[in-house]
Amino acid sequence: MKSKSLAEAIYFRSPVCVQDLLVSTYGYKLYQKRYSGSLYREILEQVRRCRSWNSAEIEAHQSERLHEIVKHCRSTIPYYQKVFADYGLHENDITSTEHVTRLPILNKETLRTHSEQFKHPGIKPFILQHTSGSTGKPLTLMVNEETYKLAMALLVEHEEHHGVQFGARRATFAGRMIQNADNMNPPFARMNWAENQKLFSSYHLNRDTFAWYRVELDRFQPVEIIGYPSAICDLAARYKDAGISPKFHPTTIVTNSETLLEWQRAIIEDVFDCKIADYYGTAEYVLFAGQGTDGTYHLNPLIGVTELQPNSDDDNAGRLIATSLTNTTMPLLRYDIGDTAVCKTDCRSGTVVHKLYSIEGRIDDYIETPDGRKIGRIDHIFKGVKGISEAQVIQDAVDHCTIRLITSSALPEAEMYVLKNNFSARTGGKLRLTVETVASIPRGANGKFKSVLRKTPKG
Incomplete structure (x- = not known):
């Protein structure tokens, strides 16, 4: 832990050009561990073959x-x-x-x-x-x-299946802290030359910095965007709010690490004009599920x-x-x-x-009605509601929920009615509801977005 903290201290005190070098050096080390050797090549071929089993x-x-x-x-x-x-x-x-x-x-x-x-x-x-x-x-x-290289091969083959060849330009939006959170001076990305990957900070994107992200993405022309659904949705919402279309066209967008919500999918696919290829894996390396073209x-x-x-x-x-x-x-x-x-x-x-x-x-990502019913995938309540760029549902009492919304402008009364009606229909009218419009929704320590928070004892 001490050596890691020392390495981080050196990284954050270095100029950007040195940081790029350090990121790429570490990236090359990972590249060798993940993709080198005959074992990896054999595993990748088996992964490709088993798709047709x-x-x-x-x-x-x-x-x-x-x-x-x-x-x-x-x-x-x-x-x-x-x-x-x-x-x-x-x-x-x-x-x-x-x-x-x-x-x-x-x-x-x-x-x-x-x-x-x-x-x-x-x-x-x-x-x-x-x-x-x-x-x-x-x-x-x-x-x-074998397991580690299999996990790497599974992602590579998933990307291949959706039209992204290994080594193609990739823009990553995840939980990596590439510069101090209080440093709001660009650039907000670092380059990993080992994998042709540009790591964009998810912590620095806001209304004021979006212009830098837009210009840099146009310059980089990524074939793939990969990362947390919440981070990529935030980016897409910035384009939408600004009335601007990207000047690059990714082949696909790959999401992972968080549950992909339908309202996020709608915003992302609309802005970038391509399909999302979500995948689900575990830190324990016991399961990998890639979303196919059939959904x-x-x-x-x-x-x-x-x-x-x-x-x-x-x-x-x-x-x-x-x-x-x-x-x-x-x-x-x-x-x-x-x-x-x-x-x-x-x-x-x-x-x-x-x-x-x-x-x-x-x-834990469910809300519970007073009569004991557990309701998952509560994001369906946002279906048909326009103008929402981000939303979080908080159950803060046995009989009450608060919905936090980020919107480009005040939500019209008709849209608010649709939202409340959807919520009531999903919960059987058993829960009171408060809707709040907020400027931002906090992430967890790992940068991940949680769409549902329960602050009541779990049943």
């Missing part, structure tokens, strides 16, 4: 790898040695994906509390993945080379087996449970990710799935 081919591959990882866990991983003994299980009891439900579900708190017991004794990880997740509690995960999320069969466990009255919605097929260094079997999703099959008894209709986001 049919159901039988997916089942055959996953069943074989599942049996192998289960055998590895029973013989090598301390936590699972005890689990298999307690449940009276043998690896031969799990020879197909449907057998995975014979194992208990693993929650984050168990993993966090007993993390040492999940490690392959004596094996050095290829990388350490540090994550705090939604709880803010730190968790360090050990990842082997659904296709779960990659190489990285993990995914199930849906019901958590509501909707038989097609449930909690995402995933099992790693590759990470032998710190394997996770039936890991409760903490996110929810919707599929088109009945998941009342728990179902292994290969495609998701939508990813709903964190299990």
Whole structure:
């Protein structure tokens, strides 16, 4: 931690040209770790091939790898040695994906509390993945080379599938702090020459600085914009408010790390005149789902087996449970990710799935009516409401919600009526509502936007 702080101190005190050099040097180091060597090339080719697999081919591959990882866990991983003994299980009891439900579900708190017991004794990880997740509690995960390079190949192939070749000019809008937040002097971007990537600050974009962003993007001419939906939507809203169209035409926009909301999609696709290719992955490297041209999320069969466990009255919605097929260094079997999703099959008894209709986001991202109904994807209340560039719903009492809006001008009475009517329809008229227009909506410490906040005890 001390060396990282020293490196950051040196970076922030350096002139911009040196910062570009430092970013590119670090980028080259990551490039070598992510994309170099025959193993990466072999994995990328397998990722490309598996896109065309049919159901039988997916089942055959996953069943074989599942049996192998289960055998590895029973013989090598301390936590699972005890689990298999307690449940009276043998690896031969799990020879197909449907057998995975014979194992208990693993929650984050168990993993966090007993993390040492999940490690392959004596094996050095290829990388350490540090994550705090939604709880803010730190968790360090050990990842082997195959899994890390597979995760990199999955994103590369996802971009290829949507028309962006590896190495194409890429503009990134995410949570990276490229200069001090109180330094409002341009430039607000740094160049990573190793990947032909320009890193734009999401923290410095406002009405006054938008002109710099617009000129720089026109100059850079990115083929792809990638990053947080909230950050890219903020950029798109600036164009919309200014009545200006970009002088570049990206092939696609790739969003990640936050739940992509429909009102965000509408603004982004309208301004940049191209489709969004959202994808969903996890810090634990147990799942990757890329949105296809049909709008659904296709779960990659190489990285993990995914199930849906019901958590509501909707038989097609449930909690995402995933099992790693590759990470032998710190394997996770039936890991409760903490996110929810919707599929088109009945998941009342728990179902292994290969495609998701939508990813709903964190299990906490819902509001709850006084009669106990949990309502997710509340962003649908903004459908048909014009003039909103950003919105957040806060449940601040058992029977009350506040909606924060950022708008280009005062919301007309007719639009306000539509919004309130949509909210009442979704909540059954059980919640009182206050609507506030604000200048900005705070992000989390990691720069991510949270569309729903619950400040009441969770049921």
